[in-house]
Amino acid sequence: MIRLKILVSLILWHGALYAQKINTVLLKNATIIDGDAAVKPRIGSLLIENGIIKSVSFGQLKKVSPGAKVIDCTGKFISPGLMDSHVHLATADLSNVEKARLSTDSILVNLLKHGITTVRDMAGNAPYLAYYKSAIENDKVLGPDIYYAAQFAGPGYFKMMGNGRKGEKDLGNSAWYRAISQKSDVKQAITDAKKAGVTGIKIYADLSKELIREITEEAHRQGLLAWAHAAIFPSKPMDVAIAGVNSMSHANDLVFQQIKGDTISIGAAWAQVYKGLRLDSAVRDQLLLEMKKHNTFLDPTVFHAENNKMVNAVLITSRAHQLGIKIVTGTDWIYPTKDEPVPLLDEMKLLTSKCGMTNLEVIQAATLNGAEVTGLKDRGAIRVGKRADLLILDSNPEQNLEALFKPHTVFQKGKMVFQRK
Structure with missing residues (x-):
């Protein structure tokens, strides 16, 4: 019980932590940092279904998946965890x-x-x-x-x-x-x-x-x-x-x-x-x-x-x-x-x-x-079929690496597990 109280207090003090089971999430209009240095960052949108990146689209988003929770990431950046x-x-x-x-x-x-x-x-x-x-x-x-x-x-x-x-x-x-x-x-x-x-x-x-x-x-x-x-x-x-x-x-x-x-x-x-x-x-x-x-x-x-x-x-x-x-x-x-x-x-x-x-x-x-x-083929890059372990960032990590360590939102297996207040 003591351990549980300490952990709960820690979580509340650090910010809002979640384990939301939303099956479909659309992250739109973010600058996507692929994970492969050879891929130039560019503005696009990600569709996450059941913890997996279902699609990655660039340019103007024409269609939104029905029932998806839409998060507008305009001005933000997304990188792999x-x-x-x-x-x-x-x-x-x-x-x-x-x-x-x-x-x-x-x-x-x-x-x-x-x-x-x-x-x-x-x-x-x-x-x-x-x-x-x-x-x-x-x-x-x-x-x-x-x-x-x-x-x-x-x-x-x-x-x-x-x-x-x-x-x-x-x-x-x-x-x-x-x-x-x-x-x-x-x-x-x-x-x-x-x-x-x-x-x-x-x-x-x-x-x-x-x-x-x-x-x-x-x-x-x-x-x-x-x-x-x-x-x-x-x-x-x-x-x-x-x-x-x-x-x-x-x-x-x-x-x-x-x-x-x-x-x-x-x-x-x-x-x-x-x-x-x-x-x-x-x-x-x-x-x-x-x-x-x-x-x-x-x-x-x-x-x-x-x-x-x-x-x-x-x-x-x-x-x-x-x-x-x-x-x-x-x-x-x-x-x-x-x-x-x-x-x-x-x-x-x-x-x-x-x-x-x-x-x-x-x-x-x-x-x-x-x-x-580590022999993991399911993560490490923002690609279709990869696990949605993702960071939403407020500033550009290509200019300042510290941006990676102050994520606005952390997704793990497509679930929002942390959001900074």
Whole structure:
């Protein structure tokens, strides 16, 4: 009861939130930001039926669908809902689940009201995430759709972690935190992870290049994605890229490829970085081109890097963009529980100010690319047949990205879930 009262108070304080079940909605005369940077924004209208974009028309609207709720968006802009492709919603203290959910409920509402309608959770407690994934999909909790990973790492990593996460016991022996060695049954481990509801396997640390490849190939065989850190230690970034993973996180870590030797020591490698390891552009480009060959997305987390004085992240991300590697917007940062600015805005601003991307390209990274890296074909762009996860904006995000994070209205599955007063 206490949790319910707090959540209701939070919702009323933030603005009008809805779960209106209107089958047909017409959004007319808005400037449509497609989600694909190659598509020029232009004025048009959207017809939504049963949560799906039924039609997209440009120019003067000649006919209005009978029975549709019509919303005049003259002077406004419509974009796809945003996606943070690197969050952690279930790595905090879970020893008191009811207390943890109070915080998570507030974070999820804040994400949604800032226009974030989908997240890729890069490893955490799977039962906790499964609860929220189901509750959100069934309209029992307000929040972005959640797609999550199981974390695979070597036994040494989990031994180092011990029982460092409160509410988690016996790390390394669950379907979502799995210790993998040469003796492990990788096929069974991935089957177990799939049963826990994951969308991808996060390949994390303390794994050989042979195991990275085996995990990647088996994940793909079982219909899951392979998401990896850029450096797995002792394996180098090139080992990860050659394995054909779907995404590599943390652009700064690609610099470890230039350290001599077939393998790298985590302590010695970071020591070189903090001593000012200079980026070798030839090594960088060779690695980035290998990523491009495999259509591997880069999840650069430049905001995270800038806050930790990792200067190579923006240099590598900028070059990746020049080479045509698809970039997604992940933060790997803490989200506030109150109505405060969110780190995804900081990530997107850095991609424009320091990495050479236009606002439309960054919007694509936060919409269409985010959907693709998660294997989602039903969202990320304003097209017929896509899910109606949409933001109605008061000003032009092509001119100012902050407009995305102050949406007038947020639609999720065609339902108005937030409207700013």
